[in-house]
Amino acid sequence: MSLSLLPEFGPWMICAIAVFIGTLVQRLSGAGYGMLAAPMMALVAPEWLPGTIVLVGFFIGAGSMLNARDAVQWKDLPPGFAGRILGAGIAAYIAAAVVGTDLLSIIVGxxxxxxxxxxxxxxxxxxxxxxxxxxxxxxxxxxxxxxxGAPPMAILYSNVETRRSAATQNAFYSFGSLTAIAALGIGGVLTLSQLAFAASLAPLVPLALWISRPLAIRFERGAIRPWALGMATISALILLSHSL
Incomplete structure (x- = not known):
């Protein structure tokens, strides 16, 4: 893999830490990876958005869902999947206009x-x-x-038992990431450098999922989500202060 396809080591490490922490939060609560990782990547490696976030997100969502697949509410998936496909198609047209511009960082924030x-x-x-x-x-x-893409679905499952909620949201998230990858590819904004960056970050996903197993027993969703929301808010405000 050519190093020219990747950010420099400092930005790469910042993104790697964001992906690792985001994976832990996503596994434990069903949401949070994108909110944590996207603004950090927009700050230090904006050229690799949004493809890298979406590609890594697929592995996070799929891995998290498979760790608790017996808790997935399978009957809820078809209508949510249909909505995801429609939304991804609409977004593909928007992405063609904003990817590679400063406007994308503002949208992320x-x-x-x-x-x-x-x-x-x-x-x-x-x-x-x-x-x-x-x-x-x-x-x-x-x-x-x-x-x-997780927050709208997280609202629906906010009063569902923690394990079922997280597992079902992760099923939606993995499918949504897959449709987003297809939409970005069709829209011509998924690049080789984004694929390379995602491949370099992907090994962090199984490591974070493995570490999350004992944590899943100790933490309830309400205990970890406030911290994740706080970190996401700070990151977004820093990003907007640099972009506006």
Whole structure:
């Protein structure tokens, strides 16, 4: 693998730490990887967005889901998947206009803050085929542009038992990442350098998932999410202060 395809060591290490911590949070709560990793990468390695975040996100979502596949609410997946496909298609047109410009970092910053707000306002929305489709569609747009597609679905599952909630959200996240990869590829904004960077970060995913196994027994979602939201907010505000 050519080193010219990767960021310098300092930015690479910052992104690696963000991916590692984001993977832990994603495994334990079903959301959080994109909110943590996307703003950090936009700060230190913006040329590798959004493809790297989305590519690594697929492995995180799939690995996290497989670790708790017996808890997935399989009947909820089809309408959410359909919404994800629609959202990814819409986002592909937007991505062609903003990827590679300063506007993408601004979009990342504001989507992180929007995602944090969604997590904090505590909406109580019933899980129906319609709400799953809408949440999937919104998540598809957000996730394809920035890798932050979990918050809309996290709202629906906020009152579901922790393990079932995290497992089902990770199933949505892995499928959403896969559709986002396809959409970015079709839109012509998925590059070889993004693939190379994702490949260099991917080995951190199984390591973080392995470390998360004993933590999953100790931590409830409410114990770890406030810290993740706080870190995501700080990262987004720093990013916006550099971009605006």
């Amino acid at each position: 504001f989507i992180v803050l929007f995602a944090v707000a969604l997590n904090l306002i505590g909406l109580n929305i019933s899980i129906t085929r319609k709400s799953l489709f809408i949440a999937g569609g919104i998540g598809g747009i957000m996730g394809t542009l920035t890798g932050i």
